Amino acid sequence: MYxxxxxxxxxxxxxVNQFRQQTxxxxxxxxxxAEFLPLRLQNGLYVQRLAPMLRIAVPYxxxxxxxxxxxxxxxxHYDKGYAHVSTRQNIQLNWPQLEEVPDILEELASVQMHAIxxxxxxxxxxxxxxxxxxxxxxxxxxxxxxxxxxxxSTFHPEFAFLPRKFKIAVCASEEDRAAIHAHDIGVELLANxxxxxxxxxxxxxxxxRTPVIGAVVCDWLEKKHLLTYLEAILRVYNQHGRRxxxxxxxxxxxxxxxxxxxxxxxVEREWEILRDGPSTLTEEAIARSKSxxxxxxxxxxxxxxxxxxxxxxxAAEPIFGNWVLRNTKAHRVPGYRxxxxxxxxxxxxxxxxxxxxxxxxADMADGFSFGELRTTHQQNMVLADVEESALYTLWQQLxxxxxxxxxxxxxxxxxxxxxxxxxxxxxAKSLPVAEAIQVRFEDFDYLYxxxxxxxxxxxxxxxxxxxxxxxxxxxxxxxxxxEFYQISLGGxxxxxxxxxxxxxPSFSQEDVPEIVEKILATYVALREEExxxxxTYNRVGIAPFKEQVYAKTH
Amino acid sequence: xxxxxxDGDITEDNWLPADTDAEAPPAGHLPSLAQWQALPDKSxxxxxxxxxxxxxxxxxxxxxxxxxxxxxxxxxDGRGFSYGRELRERGYRGELRALGYFLPDQIHYxxxxxxxxxxFSDEARLEEGLRQANLSAEHYQAAIxxxxxxxxxxx
Numbered sequence: 001m002y003x004x005x006x007x008x009x010x011x012x013x014x015x016v017n018q019f020r021q022q023t024x025x026x027x028x029x030x031x032x033x034a035e036f037l038p039l040r041l042q043n044g045l046y047v048q049r050l051a052p053m054l055r056i057a058v059p060y061x062x063x064x065x066x067x068x069x070x071x072x073x074x075x076x077h078y079d080k081g082y083a084h085v086s087t088r089q090n091i092q093l094n095w096p097q098l099e100e101v102p103d104i105l106e107e108l109a110s111v112q113m114h115a116i117x118x119x120x121x122x123x124x125x126x127x128x129x130x131x132x133x134x135x136x137x138x139x140x141x142x143x144x145x146x147x148x149x150x151x152x153s154t155f156h157p158e159f160a161f162l163p164r165k166f167k168i169a170v171c172a173s174e175e176d177r178a179a180i181h182a183h184d185i186g187v188e189l190l191a192n193x194x195x196x197x198x199x200x201x202x203x204x205x206x207x208x209r210t211p212v213i214g215a216v217v218c219d220w221l222e223k224k225h226l227l228t229y230l231e232a233i234l235r236v237y238n239q240h241g242r243r244x245x246x247x248x249x250x251x252x253x254x255x256x257x258x259x260x261x262x263x264x265x266x267v268e269r270e271w272e273i274l275r276d277g278p279s280t281l282t283e284e285a286i287a288r289s290k291s292x293x294x295x296x297x298x299x300x301x302x303x304x305x306x307x308x309x310x311x312x313x314x315a316a317e318p319i320f321g322n323w324v325l326r327n328t329k330a331h332r333v334p335g336y337r338x339x340x341x342x343x344x345x346x347x348x349x350x351x352x353x354x355x356x357x358x359x360x361x362a363d364m365a366d367g368f369s370f371g372e373l374r375t376t377h378q379q380n381m382v383l384a385d386v387e388e389s390a391l392y393t394l395w396q397q398l399x400x401x402x403x404x405x406x407x408x409x410x411x412x413x414x415x416x417x418x419x420x421x422x423x424x425x426x427x428a429k430s431l432p433v434a435e436a437i438q439v440r441f442e443d444f445d446y447l448y449x450x451x452x453x454x455x456x457x458x459x460x461x462x463x464x465x466x467x468x469x470x471x472x473x474x475x476x477x478x479x480x481x482x483e484f485y486q487i488s489l490g491g492x493x494x495x496x497x498x499x500x501x502x503x504x505p506s507f508s509q510e511d512v513p514e515i516v517e518k519i520l521a522t523y524v525a526l527r528e529e530e531x532x533x534x535x536t537y538n539r540v541g542i543a544p545f546k547e548q549v550y551a552k553t554h
Numbered sequence: 555x556x557x558x559x560x561d562g563d564i565t566e567d568n569w570l571p572a573d574t575d576a577e578a579p580p581a582g583h584l585p586s587l588a589q590w591q592a593l594p595d596k597s598x599x600x601x602x603x604x605x606x607x608x609x610x611x612x613x614x615x616x617x618x619x620x621x622x623x624x625x626x627x628x629x630x631d632g633r634g635f636s637y638g639r640e641l642r643e644r645g646y647r648g649e650l651r652a653l654g655y656f657l658p659d660q661i662h663y664x665x666x667x668x669x670x671x672x673x674f675s676d677e678a679r680l681e682e683g684l685r686q687a688n689l690s691a692e693h694y695q696a697a698i699x700x701x702x703x704x705x706x707x708x709x
Binding site for chain 2: 005007010011014018022025030031035038039121148151152154155156157158159160161162227235238239243273277278279281282284285288
């Protein structure tokens with residue numbers, strides 16, 4: 001993974017000092033609340049319902065064991081002993097003290113971490129595939145490009161006060177595991193007709209109040225132009241994005257208002273000035289970035305023998321076999337698998353992880369996966385490089401720590417924002433809804449029978465829980481001061497990206513699990529052969545679901 | 555006389571902010587874009603840009619301008635950062651002044667975008683502004699103050 005040199009370290013250290021001074025000036029009254037707000041937001045600090053919330057950046061989801069141990073220490077010493085993995089692959093602390101945040105940032109800097117630009121109207125953490133570097137369907141490792149974007153966007157002087165937040169995602173594989181269609185900018189690495197790899201650039205995707213699928217701004221861009229082209233897009237947005245209404249300030253509204261062709265022309269005009277300028281990537285810069293993401297020292301294993309002995313183990317112990325089936329994934333290197341660790345056990349908030357679990361995960365990363373671990377935008381964690389022969393030992397340790405829930409990609413692997421329990425923006429609670437659904441669907445056989453299912457919950461229109469692109473999406477809404485839940489169906493975050501359709505009038509919190517059950521029963525009754533929920537929905541449409549859910553009981 | 559930060563120090567000059575309602579700029583006030591466009595002779599002229607002004611109107615006359623002031627009615631409106639950079643990238647060499655309600659904490663970014671003078675509407679900000687104007691820092695990106703990105707400078 002990427003390692004800081006003296007330049008990176010200086011940049012992060014300087015920021016810690018700056019924020020310490022800003023905090024002092026704020027506490028002494030020199031900076032008003034309104035003035036301190038964007039300064040603290042750009043260092044990841046929100047003021048929440050109960051306490052501040054600090055969002056720590058995990059660039060494109062990569063963590064090493066030293067960082068995990070530091071996070072465990074921080075959650076124990078400055079917080080209440082647990083952290084939360086966000087849908088931007090970041091880590092959130094819900095209970096820090098404002099006065100202690102500079103100290104937390106200093107601790108983070110000591111392990112090459114920070115909270116820079118994890119909130120505020122600026123360019124946020126760039127996200128990508130959690131299986132980068134190991135996925136069988138990968139065209140090229142996306143992480144060197146994410147790192148180049150990270151450096152370009154960190155403290156970009158021109159784009160720190162944008163109309164609204166700005167999110168970039170990179171995909172470099174056949175399957176899109178980074179939801180690039182739902183981002184302000186989506187970058188897809190792909191080959192042109194001549195077989196040469198470059199980037200397709202999408203802009204104007206996004207969720208929130210007005211969900212939109214991104215439009216293609218550039219069909220194919222030579223790699224070296226990546227940063228100048230991004231800069232041109234940002235410049236058009238910074239100058240012309242709406243600033244009069246925060247609900248209309250995202251780039252998706254600008255792209256819609258201008259039309260994608262006019263938007264593209266405006267970008268090309270700005271790009272003329274920047275193109276081939278000093279920010280054009282050099283071969284050396286690309287090679288340097290790639291040098292941090294080389295393959296670890298894999299053992300040379302007999303893939304067939306390894307697979308056979310794993311199979312025997314799975315057959316002998318079906319619970320283990322089931323976990324291997326549900327929570328591990330094929331690896332491009334023979335004898336290895338990528339393991340997803342579920343942070344979705346019933347009874348715990350989706351994405352929450354305790355200090356002790358973080359330390360255990362650090363040990364596991366060291367023992368089983370070359371000292372590295374990844375966070376996922378589905379709010380789980382990944383050990384990407386585990387030898388098949390070590391899976392059983394790993395599983396036993398995970399089980400003992402309550403981290404072996406075999407539900408990856410199934411209904412109870414819910415994406416969920418912190419909601420009204422913590423967030424001051426939320427209209428409604430989301431965590432109790434997630435838990436009630438998990439409790440209702442505890443029967444794993446039924447869960448597996450339902451097949452791959454993404455259920456996403458957001459506590460408000462800001463859509464941090466990505467409800468629009470869940471196969472089933474649940475949105476908390478406020479109706480005359482009471483919390484209600486609107487359900488949508490048919491969303492998708494993959495290459496066939498789609499925004500879910502609203503089923504109809506919203507439901508009370510107690511009713512949600514039963515409604516989900518009715519929706520699923522409708523699917524089970526209608527599905528043909530091996531059809532997934534999404535395939536059935538796409539074939540039959542929303543009407544049959546509507547009928548069942550809203551049918552009067554006699 | 556209004557005080558401002560320039561050339562690493564606190565200084566003063568005679569320019570007053572634009573009166574956008576007037577047809578012609580009142581004596582001593584910076585012309586707004588519309589007032590400036592009506593000037594018969596633009597040589598040695600000054601101008602105040604507002605957020606939302608179309609910078610392309612100014613580009614043909616960059617050689618004749620000696621002062622462009624970019625107004626920040628509120629510090630969260632970041633359009634002025636792009637205006638500064640566009641003007642400099644297209645060859646403007648005169649004074650580029652940030653004017654209005656911005657924060658000392660933004661001076662560094664403003665400098666990177668080509669601004670070299672800073673006039674706060676609240677003069678109590680001057681001292682902290684001066685301190686921050688004289689800070690040095692390392693950066694990743696190319697900008698007006700450092701035309702080479704770090705990836706072309708790393709040793």
